[in-house]
Amino acid sequence: MSKIDHSLFNADEHARSHTFGDCPECGKALRVRNSKSGPFIGCSGYPQCQFSKPLHDAQTTTLKVIEDTHCPECGNEMAIKKGRYGMFIGCTNFPACHHIEPIKAQNDTQLTCPKCQKGHLLERTNKYGKRFFACNHYPQCRYVLNFPPVAQACPQCGWSVLIDKKGKLCCPQTDCDYTQS
Template identity: 75%
Template sequence: MSKIDHSLFSAHEHALDDNFGDCPECGKPLHIKNSKSGPFIGCTGYPECNFSKPLHDKQTTVLKTLDGIACPECASDLAIKKGRFGMFIGCTNFPSCHHIEPIKEKEDTLVDCPKCKKGHLISRTNKYGKQFFACNHYPQCRYVLNFTPVNESCPDCGWGVLIDKKGQLQCPQPACGYKK
């Protein structure tokens, strides 16, 4: 029977301790701390030193440079980038130039918004690439549909739009239940 080497478990060299460096303000070590909004990196000199930074930087990463496609503002190359709200096209000369544009243009469905009756429903995509339809008067009107809108009123409840869900026309109102 083999013996366990207890020197592997010494407390001063714990395997789970990460080295986050020293505080740029006071020089004391940085450690992971917790708050009601989640973990962060903070100074061990707290409360004398209030330095903190996010545990995960939500920085934008360049996925691919679009060689030969110039920025309309500064003539630098454009690139496909991924940020906290998904993918977009942005200038490689950031932060000097702040030009950005969506990868996919918003398409107007020409279907009137049944909630505010002022706007149209436009095709959008979320940060994961899933399509949805929202009123173009956002944020004043927050009406959203997850299925393609059809410019017909519901014959049962009178709601101003129907949806095409798997080839079947339905009323988007949960209380109605109309299907065609």
């Protein structure tokens, strides 16, 4: 049997030690660290030095500039971009202009939000493409339904909408167990 040269396993450690540079606060090497919310770049002098930064600085990337479109706020061209919450249309003059639009038009259900009684429930999709219904007065009203709303009041508790859950009408309130086939 041949012997394993253990120095081969340590050779790349020295090469990787300065891949991310030195800490701007204390001068020690920056390394990839892990937390419950994912990897990040942090100082090797932790806990004495608390410096950290995201692993990917550019969270938003421009995929394609849309020809013959103009930003309603500044007049520059619009582009299809990908960010941390999925794809969207945004102004190419970012960060000077923060105008963004959803790629898919939000369908208005014309149902009044049962929580705030001011807004309407809009059909939206999350970054994974899952459909949900939310009040258009977000963030003041954070009412959300995961199933399509139906314009019918709950006969048991009086809540102003029911949901269509797999072919059955149900009350969306957690403390009400009303279900109609």
